[in-house]
């Protein structure tokens with residue numbers, strides 16, 4: 551659809567850009583990465599997707615590739631093994647992008663404060679836009695964090 555607009559009306563790139571921004575705001579695509587969590591937060595993310603909370607009603611969609619994502623949702627305290635992969639994935643997400651640290655581990659290393667294999671928290675490795683507290687983070691908090699992320703994404707898009 552965007553191709554047709556751009557090809558047929560070379561001068562109307564602005565329209566295509568407006569459509570892109572509208573889609574990004576109305577249907578943010580999310581890439582989730584676990585950097586060594588206990589899986590508690592990851593299960594809560596699934597709960598947020600379940601019919602009870604249903605974050606897809608806001609247009610949110612989990613995607614399997616960082617190249618398709620607008621929002622990078624990260625759980626876990628960032629283990630040394632995950633650090634390079636985390637940075638690699640972050641760099642693959644196109645601009646503008648938003649990073650969300652989900653759960654106490656991603657926010658502050660949580661219960662893994664003194665673990666020898668941990669090099670987080672997340673904002674020590676990559677820039678973070680939104681912090682979601684909780685151990686684990688609740689589905690309501692996850693939805694609120696994503697909503698804040700979309701607001702920031704809209705501002706970044708201009």
Ligand code: SF4
Nearest residue numbers: 587590653654655685
């Ligand atoms: S914040 Fe709590 S529930 Fe979430 S990954 Fe860390 S220990 Fe697990």
